Amino acid sequence: MRTTGKTKTSSIREHTLESPDILRTARAELMRxxxxxxxxxxxxxxxxxxxxxxxxxxxxxxxxxxxxxxxLLCTSSQTAVVHRILRFEQRHATTYVVTRGDAAEGLDVxxxxxxxxxxxxxxxxxxxRHDLTTxxxxxxxxxxxxxxxxxxxxxxxx
Numbered sequence: 001m002r003t004t005g006k007t008k009t010s011s012i013r014e015h016t017l018e019s020p021d022i023l024r025t026a027r028a029e030l031m032r033x034x035x036x037x038x039x040x041x042x043x044x045x046x047x048x049x050x051x052x053x054x055x056x057x058x059x060x061x062x063x064x065x066x067x068x069x070x071x072l073l074c075t076s077s078q079t080a081v082v083h084r085i086l087r088f089e090q091r092h093a094t095t096y097v098v099t100r101g102d103a104a105e106g107l108d109v110x111x112x113x114x115x116x117x118x119x120x121x122x123x124x125x126x127x128x129r130h131d132l133t134t135x136x137x138x139x140x141x142x143x144x145x146x147x148x149x150x151x152x153x154x155x156x157x158x
Contacts, residue, residue, distance in 0.1 A: 022080045026072060026117050030059040036072075036118060040082060044101030045070070048084075048144070053125045055082065057118035058137070065113065068142035070132070073099065076111055082120065083108060084144070090100040102144070 009040065029036040037056045040049055045071055048070070049055065057072045065071065069085045083099035089110055090096075096110040123130040 018043060020053075023074050023078070023117060026057065028082070030057070030118055034059050035121065044104045045082060045084070046103045048102050049082065049123055051121075053123055055120050056122040056124075057119040060119045062095070062113045062116060065119060066115060066142060068144055070141065071099065072117045072120070073097070073111060074115045076109055076115075080117070081108065088113065099137060 024037070026036045035056055035058050037054060039052065039054050041051055043051055045097050053074075065085060067085055067087060070082065071085060072080060075081055081099070083101045083104075085097055086100050086107065087098045088095055089098060095113045097113045097116060098110045099108045100106070101108075121132060123132065131137060
């Protein structure tokens, strides 16, 4: 999903996922405030996240990430992506995360878990806030992750 972000400075700057500015800004605001809010463009996370929705991302230790979490991450080509975690892989001494957009056809290239910038805390769609931190929302998010993982395996084996 493409994103546009707004910084808390007097001049509002727009960011896209292709721009390294969103990653730099997100990391700086997460370090300073613990959260970063930005607007997404794109459809790879539909129906969970739609074009124009606002996301609030929180800084979390990588040990607290789980299958089903929706994360802002830095790809191997240094671009920003908002996708769902499908699984973790251990290679040598490094843990990798495999993600996928809910509406995407295939899996993303796995990246080190250290490339995860933050976890989506809240989705604001058409003026309605969906807090992903409540027990039932977290459970629903995790189940969605497992269902997407299962669905993708069924498609690949057919």
